[in-house]
Structure formats: C-alpha cells, structure tokens
Amino acid sequence: MGNSFIKSLGEKYLMKNYIRQPMALVKGEGAYVWDADGNRYLDFVSGIAVNNLGHCHPEVVEACCEQIGKLMHCSNLYWNEPQVELAQLLIENSHFDRVFFCNSGAEANEGAFKLARRYFQVVKGSRRYKIVTMYKSFHGRTLATAAATGQEKVHTGFDPLPPGFVHVPFNDVQALEKAVDDETCAVMLEPVQGEGGVYAAEAGYLKEVERICREKGILLMLDEIQCGMGRTGNLFAYEHYGIKPHVVTLAKALGGGLPLGAVLAVEEVSEALGPGSHGSTFGGNPVSCAAGAAVMAALLENGLINNATQMGSYLFEKLEGLKRKYGFIMDIRGLGLLLGMELSIDGGKIVDLCREKGLLINCASQKVLRFLPPLNITREHVDEAVEILDKVMGSLSEEGEDEIG
Template identity: 50%
Template structure:
C-alpha cells in the first residue's frame, strides 16, 4: 500500500481525503488490498457496484463486448445501446433515453432539457428551477447550482442563475417557490449525500401537482436511488408519482461509467440534432455491462430479496438504537440505502468500522450511510451489526 499511496500522493490531484488502503481485487461484497487483507464493503463504490465486485455475468458481458467493439461515437447505431434503451423504456415511465457518462452529466442534460422545453413551448422567461436544500446533484456548474449545499459552492460562484432552494418536505415553501416562471422542479426521492433523507409521499404528490399547474417538468434524480437500490427498480415506484424526466447513473453499469436521462417523448423531442451530445455516452462496453446488471436487478424475485435484506438490516440497526439510545437516534431510508442516525460523530463510527476492515460512508456528521451491494448476504449483514455493537459497547 505504501508504494501505491506514494505514487498517488506524487501524481494525483489532492481533492480527495482517501483512506490509507489500496485495493487490488474484489469479489462479491469483499475487497482485498495489496497485502491480501480482506474488507467487508458496505459502501459499494458509493452505491455503484449493484451486483458486488466482479460479478461473473457483468465481467463476461464486458469481455465479450470489448472483443467485438469498443467505440464508434453516437454518429452511428450500436446494438448494446439500442437494446439498453429498450429495456429502460419498457421498465419505466419513459419513452426515450439519452446516454452520457455520469450522474452529473445526466443532471446537466435534464436541466438543459427543461429550459429548452420551456423556451420552445412557452417562450422566453420561464427559466426558474426549484431544488431542495441539502440536496446533491453533481459537481458541474448546472448540477452544482441545483445542489442545495452552499459548502460545495465555495470558490465557484457565481453559479448558474435562476435556481431556488426550499427545505425538503416543506409543503408551504414548495408552493411558494413554484410559479409561472418555473420550468422544472428537481428532486431526489431520498437525499443521499444530504444524509439519506426520504421525501414524504405528500411532498412528491404536491410537487407533481404544482408542476402540472405551472406547466413545469418534474425531474427525479434517481442517480443514487435507482437500479434496485430501494427495493424497487426505481424509487418513484414506491410513491406512485411519475416524473417527465429521470436521471440515472451509479449502479446502472455495475461499476463502469454510464449515465442516462430518461424522458417522455413529448419532452425529449425538443432535443433536436446538435442541441446536446456526448462523445462517449452510451458506449458499447458500458451498455453491455448495464444490460447484464438490469437482466438480474429487474427480476421481481431479486427486488423482493433486496427489500427483505433491507428490512433485516433496518431491524438490526433499530435493535442497536434500543440498546444504545445515548449514542444512536434511529434509522432512515429504504431498501439497501439506509442511514444510522447517530448522537456521536458518525465519522468516528465510520473510522472505527474501517479499523475493523468494514467500509461505510458518513455524508453528514450525524449519519452513517450503508449502501452495500444488492447481493449482500444475511451473514454479512450480521457481521456489520456485530461490529457496530462491539464499537458502541467500547
């Protein structure tokens, strides 16, 4: 690890606080460092490795496609991209798909789509975009402007104009913000980087109704919640509230970079040739990987198992809350996107788990986030719970 760490310190940008470990191999929910030590992964590349590390069906799809065709650009059709678009449309509200490389790019595409749609359908001036405080949508300028965390804005202002932020689940603030100038409302069904804060059904239903009244688009950022993470293929399916636009990435290609913006046909048609593009978006290898991921994840039995595992993990965490009420508050989230609410600093709990070779994240001082592979086993869930209990006792 020292050699790889030294290389990184010498040559990489210093914009990450990395843990002192270098991984060289992964299998399922396990990672191995260069000295052969084993780690239990409840991070999964920040909710990316949906089927765990190096799942055979994804590896096979990547190898087969890489041997046939790597890249031709979007000047031409390719089989994996067309088939992946078909699968996404047939299993969602959407009619059309635009592929890119990341969640931030998917959000950028959605924001541009919303403004262009409003401009073409309603004329100039309908440019306001309503987002949530404490939200996170990415690091590029449009996505950063939608992100409702001023700490991320520092040193990058002025941001893109006409973004307004309201508190999550505040119905009155949402009603006041959405008006005739609003072209879109963008929401995460569960605020992931905001500490795993689920939106209430009434809030999403109100957002849908307000968008209809204002002639605005409802954009759902399902970058962290999509692809089975919550126990449904997409989180909006828990609420029965359909958007016009949805952003995907993270778990979509199981570890390869792939983003997607899905939309209804009447909305997507405003992206005429030349209005938006991506050189690498939807490349054949990433799309082949995504087809393998979705083949498994969209199976109803697989999703039912994710829900069962999520409940087992939630139940175990709630048991710890009862045992250690002075240190823990409760549990938030859905499926296998959960946060343990803490009274003690969550980063200290994350560090203690790391020292026991268990990987987690702490997006907020009071939230320990758990996003394991959807293939995590019950035994591995028990191992995490046992380690947490030992730490809390100490």
C-alpha cells in the same frame, strides 16, 4: 505494491480533492474487497451505490469482455447494438419513452436541466428557465449541478455560479408552492437524499409535488442517481410514491462499475432535443451499455430488487437494535438498502474503527453513517456487519461519549 507504496505515489501525483481511506483496493468479489496488503473487507459502501450487484458480477464481467473483443467505441455518428438494447430495457420497464446516454450523474443532471429549459423555450415558446431544487440535495459537481445542489459547502470558492436555481426545504409543500413562479420550468429532487444525510420523501409529499407541477404546467424531474436501479426495493424509487415524473436521471449502478449515465423522458419533453442540441462523445459507449444491459437483466431476472426490500428491512431492524442499546444513536432512516444512522457524535471514528475490523461504511454527513451494501447480500452479511458495528460502538461507549463527540 502494498498499501503504503500506492498511497505514497498517489499523494505525490494526484490532486488533493479527496479524503481517502489509508488503503488501496486491488480486488473485489461479491460483497467483499481486498486491499494491496491482502486484508479483506465487507463492503457496505458499494462504490457509493455503484456496485448494486456486488463486485465483478460474472454476468457483467462476461458482457464487458465479450463487447471489448468486438467494438470498444464508435461515437454517436453510428448506431450500436448494446446502446439500443439498454435503451429498450429501460423504456420497457418504465413509463418513459426516450433515453439519452451520457457518462456520469452530473452529466445526466446537466442534460435534464438543458432538456427542461429547451422544452419550454423551443417547444413551448416560453422564457421559463428557473429550476427549484431542495436544501441538502446533491446533484453533482459541475458548475450548474453544484448550483442546483442545496449545500453551501459545494458552492464555496466557485462564484459566480450559474443563475436560475432556487432552493427550498425538502418535504415542505408550502415552501415549494411559494417558490414556483412564472419563470419556473421544473422542480428537481431526489426521492431519497443520499449525500444530504439519507432523508426519504415523506408519505404524500411527492404526490403534492406532482400536483403543483401539474397545476403550474412545469416539469417534475427526479434525480435517482443514488437511489435508483433497485436500491430502494423498486427499480425506480419514485414507484414507491405512485407518481409519474416527466424526467428521471440515472447513473452510478446503471453501468455496474463502468461510467454510464442516462436521462429518461416522456415523449413530448424528449422532443426538445433535436439534432445538434445536445450530445456526448462517449455517451452510450458500447462497453458501458453492454454492462448496463447485463445489470438490468440481473436486476429484473434474479430477484435482487425483492432482496433489497427483504434485506433492507432486516438491516433496519438490526440497526434499530443498536439504537436501543447505544444512547448516541439518534435515528435510523432510509428506504430499502439505502439506510442512514444519525448519531449525536462524529461518525468518522466509527468509520475508521469499522474499517480496522473489516467493515467498510461511510458518512453521508459528519454525524450520519450511510449503509449502501450490494443488493444481493444475505442475512449472514448483515449479521457480520452489525456484529462489527456493535463491537466498535461498545468500545466507544466504554470510553465515554465526551471522548468521542
């Protein structure tokens, strides 16, 4: 089946909630993917920060195939070895004490919300329930995670959303201090906002957030679903800022392409979830956790986290070079290999033209191009991507900004 046929079937049978590119991907290897017509693309989307090791990493494939042949599912009525192995890897490489596994980022954030409320209401004997989140944040598409998300477009048509979420501007300490009251149980934020336009926490901001949480006796929870797992040049993005949150949520790259989410918590907070208080049928699935353990091992042993720092700096420099060349590029920002390019024009046409020339990127907002390549890319991959971008932007510049704005 070719691109057109697969697309026609999808348009006939699938709900219309995604805006899809006009091709069907059938194969991936390393930093490249192929569509059903045989075209090859350099992938700087990585499944939206999922394929941090590239596509079909041999160690992850081997771990999955081996586990599938032994045990695919057993439920959490029983222990399973891959789940325990992955838990050990996560806890021993962080300051946390316990982990809860689920299937996705939205589920991880839902779990964190429940954990925070239950910690205060059951462990502390308090009725605190409000959670402060940030404008331009993205925490998921369930009702509660949509309510937590600081973007009106995610809320539209789903009223009434669950109450208890308060939004403040990111990187604004005074606004946060004013928002926290006697009913607040936690602050949740992304160290680097991905979907909101690629905004990293400013120097000193997270230290101030930590101080506010400590002084008010509330929890600091970080959503690292997109920016975690080595993408920013540390295993966890919060490590750049010298803080120790009470809770961190993970997903996306954790499963290496399989559905897997996690809530990591310090001991005292984790005690809020006793038997029967929370659960997941597929959370901690043996195959997903085998993949996750292989991902963790590769990140820790193969120098990929350091490569994210080096290649992130190299890509940043190359994008800055384009900024100096083209007047419609307003800003380059981000951390590690989570980078954004803000434009004065609509980025959609650039995404389309790059795809036609063999490069996959996407827009984090209408005017922000987002770059999420695998962590094991080389300088040659960066050069290839920037060369395509340069050609596309050069052609648009010749047309005139008014025609592409």
